[in-house]
Structure formats: structure tokens, C-alpha cells
Amino acid sequence: MIDKKVMISLKNITKKFGHATVVNQLNLDIYEGEMLTLLGSSGCGKSTTLNMITGSLTPDNGEIHIRGNDLTHVPSHKREIGLVFQNFALFPHMTVFEIVEFPLKIRKENKKERKVKVMEMLRLVQLDHLAERYPRELSGGQQQRVGLARALIYQPKVVLFDEPLSNLDAKLREELRFEIMNLKDKLKFTSIYVTHDQEEALTLSDRIAVMKNGVIQQLGTPLEIYNEPQTPFVADFVGISNKIVGQCVGKDNGHASIQMDGFQLRGLVKHDEIQNGDKVIIFIRPEDIQFGNECSTKENTLQGEVRNIVFSGERKECMVGVAEGETIRLYMNKQSDIAIGQGLFVHLPSDSCKIFKFFANE
Amino acid sequence: MRNPSSGFLIFISMQFKKDNLLTLLLLFPGLVFFIGLFIYPLCITFTNSLTISNHTGYSLQNYIDLLSSAKYWNVIGITFVLAISTTILSVLIALPLALILRKRVKGHTFIRLLILLPLTVLALISALGLLIVWDKNGWVNLFLTQVLPFIDEPLKINYTLYGLILFYAWLYSPHTILMTLSSIEGIDRNVEQAATITGAKPFEVFRYITLPLSMSGIRSGSVMTFLLAFGAFNVPLIAGGNYRPLTVAIYTEAGVFNNWPKASALAIIMGILEIIFILIYFKLTKKRSAA
Ligand SMILES: Nc1ncnc2c1ncn2[C@@H]1O[C@H](COP(=O)(O)OP(=O)(O)OP(=O)(O)O)[C@@H](O)[C@H]1O
Ligand SMILES: [Mg+2]
Numbered sequence: 001m002i003d004k005k006v007m008i009s010l011k012n013i014t015k016k017f018g019h020a021t022v023v024n025q026l027n028l029d030i031y032e033g034e035m036l037t038l039l040g041s042s043g044c045g046k047s048t049t050l051n052m053i054t055g056s057l058t059p060d061n062g063e064i065h066i067r068g069n070d071l072t073h074v075p076s077h078k079r080e081i082g083l084v085f086q087n088f089a090l091f092p093h094m095t096v097f098e099i100v101e102f103p104l105k106i107r108k109e110n111k112k113e114r115k116v117k118v119m120e121m122l123r124l125v126q127l128d129h130l131a132e133r134y135p136r137e138l139s140g141g142q143q144q145r146v147g148l149a150r151a152l153i154y155q156p157k158v159v160l161f162d163e164p165l166s167n168l169d170a171k172l173r174e175e176l177r178f179e180i181m182n183l184k185d186k187l188k189f190t191s192i193y194v195t196h197d198q199e200e201a202l203t204l205s206d207r208i209a210v211m212k213n214g215v216i217q218q219l220g221t222p223l224e225i226y227n228e229p230q231t232p233f234v235a236d237f238v239g240i241s242n243k244i245v246g247q248c249v250g251k252d253n254g255h256a257s258i259q260m261d262g263f264q265l266r267g268l269v270k271h272d273e274i275q276n277g278d279k280v281i282i283f284i285r286p287e288d289i290q291f292g293n294e295c296s297t298k299e300n301t302l303q304g305e306v307r308n309i310v311f312s313g314e315r316k317e318c319m320v321g322v323a324e325g326e327t328i329r330l331y332m333n334k335q336s337d338i339a340i341g342q343g344l345f346v347h348l349p350s351d352s353c354k355i356f357k358f359f360a361n362e
Numbered sequence: 363m364r365n366p367s368s369g370f371l372i373f374i375s376m377q378f379k380k381d382n383l384l385t386l387l388l389l390f391p392g393l394v395f396f397i398g399l400f401i402y403p404l405c406i407t408f409t410n411s412l413t414i415s416n417h418t419g420y421s422l423q424n425y426i427d428l429l430s431s432a433k434y435w436n437v438i439g440i441t442f443v444l445a446i447s448t449t450i451l452s453v454l455i456a457l458p459l460a461l462i463l464r465k466r467v468k469g470h471t472f473i474r475l476l477i478l479l480p481l482t483v484l485a486l487i488s489a490l491g492l493l494i495v496w497d498k499n500g501w502v503n504l505f506l507t508q509v510l511p512f513i514d515e516p517l518k519i520n521y522t523l524y525g526l527i528l529f530y531a532w533l534y535s536p537h538t539i540l541m542t543l544s545s546i547e548g549i550d551r552n553v554e555q556a557a558t559i560t561g562a563k564p565f566e567v568f569r570y571i572t573l574p575l576s577m578s579g580i581r582s583g584s585v586m587t588f589l590l591a592f593g594a595f596n597v598p599l600i601a602g603g604n605y606r607p608l609t610v611a612i613y614t615e616a617g618v619f620n621n622w623p624k625a626s627a628l629a630i631i632m633g634i635l636e637i638i639f640i641l642i643y644f645k646l647t648k649k650r651s652a653a
Binding site for chain 1: 552553555556560561562564570571574575
């Protein structure tokens with residue numbers, strides 16, 4: 001990421017609908033060739049941000065630069081951007097061939113060249129055998145491949161994706177995800193990928209921007225976002241975490257001791273200022289939790305009882321009750337012969353316990 | 363016309379099923395109406411058209427007389443001119459209007475109500491009202507000559523062909539407008555947005571996306587407008603002046619000259635012309651909306 005050229009630059013973008021501020025003073029630089037994901041829950045302003053980049057919406061404030069040119073007030077059709085839609089948005093009265101040809105047709109390209117280019121693109125998305133079909137005669141996955149082909153055929157330097165896979169089933173999603181990555185490697189475009197699916201974000205992106213209420217909460221590589229959440233929202237939203245609410249009773253260099261009903265835990269405080277007596281929330285990922293049948297009397301070790309087991313295919317997920325009303329979720333090998341009701345010691349490594357100020361969950 | 367006839371098909375296919383008594387009973391009123399009010403009068407009209415007043419026996423003499431007379435070709439011509447210009451005008455009004463209304467501009471509900479207005483007023487009353495408004499001393503001309511400094515002569519609208527087309531358009535374009543509006547408002551905006559983002563200028567989006575996708579609505583609406591204009595009677599009778607379309611000619615034959623056979627023959631000719639025209643129209647517009 002050293003010395004990369006900035007491709008897209010959002011400078012202090014604000015967008016309001018009526019009184020609601022949907023995007024609030026957003027600053028973001030996307031580097032050339034990068035795939036950046038905007039990750040956030042429904043209604044947090046992801047599509048609005050994309051629509052401002054494509055030109056469908058005009059920001060109330062701020063500027064949008066692409067390759068250093070201010071495009072804030074340039075009409076959509078002159079921006080040379082590709083967009084892949086969640087609901088495909090194919091032209092229902094055209095065949096697959098005509099749809100993919102459309103961008104070239106309005107660029108008045110030579111008919112023979114058009115045909116060669118379109119067929120090549122259709123081969124790339126594995127649709128060359130369906131060129132004469134209408135969108136309604138295609139499956140969802142096939143339709144989205146057409147959407148991809150249409151967005152890529154005119155070789156835009158910037159391609160935007162607005163939840164392109166969320167209308168597809170899980171298997172197809174994964175398949176197409178890899179295809180998008182391959183296409184990106186082949187065609188070398190810069191892209192912003194909008195999704196609310198954190199798995200998609202983690203696997204696809206070079207960097208992730210986690211959004212909430214029109215503000216970027218954290219910007220970083222998938223690894224940073226997953227391992228080092230800077231806000232409780234990010235910790236909660238990305239991946240699965242156990243959440244334990246308690247009260248701070250002591251602090252020592254970067255760590256804090258937290259008192260819960262009937263037990264105490266030590267954890268890492270990094271991004272929030274916490275005082276003794278504050279109400280706090282601890283996040284710990286299930287895969288970081290260790291467990292065993294014996295107590296090694298280490299700190300952060302709790303005695304519990306298996307309350308529930310869910311087999312998810314690749315592993316067993318156990319809910320272990322450790323105190324009155326407190327259960328902890330952890331992952332076990334799928335071969336393990338754990339049974340409901342069995343007693344268990346669980347160890348929560350203190351460096352994996354991330355402590356944040358308690359926040360009202362909305 | 364479509365519903366009763368498809369009802370008839372259901373009726374026939376039903377005969378081969380077992381428990382169809384209820385279906386038959388339910389279809390009965392519709393069939394009675396359809397046969398009694400449409401098929402039967404049509405047959406009567408047709409047999410009538412083959413007779414000649416004060417003669418016995420059947421012949422095609424009425425048709426031969428009508429179709430070899432320049433006067434009636436003129437009538438047919440006027441009828442088509444009126445109906446086709448009204449239809450074209452209605453499409454020209456409907457498209458821009460629909461494009462504006464779907465943006466939900468300020469006051470769009472009011473305009474939507476206004477579109478329905480011509481449908482709520484009786485054609486007869488409308489015709490009289492329009493004559494008054496557009497009269498040499500009517501409101502429009504008063505406004506033009508008194509208020510606008512550069513217009514001295516009152517516009518001649520009443521009893522002119524243009525005036526008549528204007529009246530027709532007022533009365534019959536709501537059908538085209540409503541159907542066009544509903545089909546244009548049914549278009550997924552994302553589809554047009556997609557075209558824009560791939561580089562299409564606003565006109566290209568209209569030409570390649572919006573227009574083809576609203577073609578079905580424009581087509582069915584304009585066919586209704588055409589049929590209504592083709593069969594308009596009150597308005598040309600009152601406000602037509604020298605321009606007498608088929609309906610008025612039929613009325614004159616039957617009502618004034620009491621020549622029912624000739625009127626019947628004209629009516630049959632009118633029906634056939636309508637059917638032929640619609641078939642051609644659908645064929646022509648089909649290519650564009652093939653989807
Ligand atoms: N045209 C509009 N007029 C008024 N409010 C709007 C408009 N478009 C979006 N909004 C509001 O702005 C907020 C953000 O919308 P946006 O479409 O950007 O969300 P999103 O992050 O893309 O969500 P999702 O994941 O559901 O697509 C929502 O609360 C929405 O109701
Ligand atoms: Mg969205």
C-alpha cells in the first residue's frame with residue numbers, strides 16, 4: 001500500500017434527505033487497483049454513498065474526485081464508471097447480447113468490433129452460450145453475470161458493486177465472489193464494494209470501511225478490522241463475538257478487571273477511556289476461547305456447564321453456562337464427544353477480551 | 363369485447379367437464395348480455411345492410427353504391443384523419459406529461475385529477491362548453507386579443523378541422539395518458555439508471571430504454587383513444603360543422619333520410635375498417651415492444 005496512487009477521493013461528503021443526515025462528512029481515499037468494501041447494516045448510507053459516486057445523487061456538501069478530477073457536478077453518463085446492481089437492473093426488452101452491447105452501441109463503436117468484444121466478455125463470464133436469451137429466461141446467478149459483463153464491457157477504471165450477491169443463494173454467492181476477484185485481477189479495475197455481509201467483506205477486500213449512520217467507524221485491512229476493532233460497533237458487527245457486560249473494578253497498564261455477577265475477568269483496554277466504576281462491555285470471539293476438563297487455576301477461567309450444542313457442519317458450537325444468566329459461545333472440533341449437561345472449564349485469554357465502554361445497542 | 367369472447371371459449375371447453383353446472387350458471391348472465399346486446403344486433407344490422415328500402419330480396423347494392431361514391435370516401439377519409447390525428451396528438455401529450463408526472467413534481471396529484479376531468483363530463487356537455495370557450499367572443503379569444511398585445515385577430519377554432527381535432531384530443535387523450543403513465547411509472551428506475559451509468563445520454567436512455575418499455579401502455583391507450591375518436595358522435599354532430607365522420611353520416615342516413623339499410627351497410631363498413639386498422643396498428647407497433 002506504499003506509494004499508491006489515489007484513484008477515488010471522497011472529500012467531506014455530506015448528504016441529507018429532509019432532516020436526516022444519511023452520509024455525514026465522509027472522507028475516504030481509494031487507491032488504484034484496490035478493492036475497498038463499505039460494510040454496514042441496512043440503512044447506514046452505503047448505497048447513498050455509491051450513488052453520489054455514480055452521479056445519481058449530488059452531495060449537499062463536499063467533493064468527489066476520480067484520478068484527481070473533480071466530478072462532483074459531472075453528469076452520470078460522462079463519468080465512465082461501472083455499477084453492478086443488487087437487483088441486476090438488466091434491460092428486460094433486450095437479449096443478453098444486446099444488453100452487454102449497449103454501452104458500446106451508444107459509444108458508436110463499429111458493429112463488427114462490438115460483436116467481437118461482447119462475445120469475448122460473455123465468454124469471460126461464461127455466458128456465451130446464452131447470448132440470445134432474455135433476462136427473464138436466466139437464473140439469478142446468470143443475470144448477475146450479465147450485470148457484471150455490462151458494467152465491465154466499456155473498461156471503466158472504476159467499478160462499483162452495490163450488494164451484487166445478496167439476492168443469490170449461499171453457494172452461488174461464494175462462486176461469484178471468486179469470479180469477481182478473478183475478473184478484478186484480469187481487468188485491473190479499482191472498486192468499491194458495498195455489502196452488509198461481513199464474510200463477503202472479509203474475503204473480498206483489500207480494505208474495509210465499516211460504516212454506521214453515515215460515518216466511517218473504522219478503516220483497515222480485513223485482518224485489522226477482525227482482530228483489532230476500534231469501536232464496540234465494529235467489534236459487534238464484524239464476525240461473531242461473546243458480549244459480556246460488567247463493571248470496571250481495577251486498572252493496570254492497558255488492562256482492566258471487570259466484575260460480573262459472580263465472576264471476574266481481566267481484559268485489554270485499547271480504544272476507550274475507562275474509569276473505575278464504569279459500565280463496560282467485553283467482546284471475545286468464540287474461537288479464542290480455550291476449554292478443558294481440568295482447572296489450571298489460571299485467571300479468567302470459569303467453570304460452566306454445556307447448555308446447548310449446535311452442529312454447523314465444519315464444527316460444533318457450544319453454549320456454556322458460566323453463571324446465572326451468562327452463557328458463553330465457543331467452538332469445538334466436530335469430532336468432539338461433548339454432551340449437554342457436561343461440566344467444563346473455559347479459559348478466556350485476557351488479551352482476547354476486548355473491553356469497551358458500554359453502548360446502548362440500537 | 364375480449365372478456366365476453368374468452369368467456370365464450372371457457373363455456374365451450376367447460377362442456378367437456380363433469381361438474382360444470384355452476385360454471386354454466388355463472389356464465390349465463392354474461393352470455394345473455396353478450397349475445398343479446400352484441401351478436402344479435404350485429405346480425406340484424408348485417409342482414410339489414412343487404413336489403414334495399416322498398417324492395418324485397420338481398421343484394422350487395424348498398425355496399426356497391428357507398429363504395430363507388432366519392433362523397434362516402436370523403437366521409438371515411440375525414441373519419442380517419444380525425445381519429446389518427448387525435449391519436450397522434452394524444453401520444454404527443456401523454457409521453458412528456460407522463461415523464462414529468464412520474465417525478466412527482468409539485469402539484470402532480472392535481473394534474474392527475476385534471477387528466478380525469480374529460481372522462482367525468484358528458485361528451486355532449488363538453489362539446490357545448492368547448493364551443494363556448496373557443497368562440498370568436500369566447501374566453502380564449504378574449505384573452506388573446508385583449509390581453510396579449512401582438513394578437514389582433516381572434517383564432518378560428520370552432521367548426522374548423524384543427525378545432526375539431528383539438529376537441530377530440532381534449533375528450534379522448536385521457537385514455538392514452540393514463541395507460542402511458544401507468545406503464546412508465548411501472549418501469550424500474552434502476553434500469554434507466556443503469557443505462558445512464560453505462561454512458562447513455564438522457565435522450566438515449568429515453569430512446570432505447572424508457573420508450574420501448576412503455577410501448578405496451580402507449581399502444582393499448584392509443585388504441586382506446588383511436589376507437590373512441592373513430593366512433594365519436596356527439597362532438598362531430600354538434601361541433602363538426604362541415605366535417606362529418608362516419609358516425610354522423612350513419613345517423614343522417616338512418617335518422618334524417620330514414621334509409622336504415624344504407625345506414626346499416628355504412629355501420630358494417632365502419633366496423634370492418636376499425637378492425638383492419640387495429641390489426642395493422644398492432645402489427646406495426648409490435649416490433650418495438652417485442653419483449
Ligand atoms: N431518496 C430518498 N429519500 C429519502 N430518504 C432516503 C432516500 N434514499 C435513501 N434514504 C434513506 O437514507 C438512509 C440510507 O439509505 P441507503 O440506501 O444509503 O442505505 P444502505 O446502507 O444502502 O442500506 P441497505 O443495506 O438496506 O441497502 C435510509 O434510512 C433511507 O431510508
Ligand atoms: Mg443499499
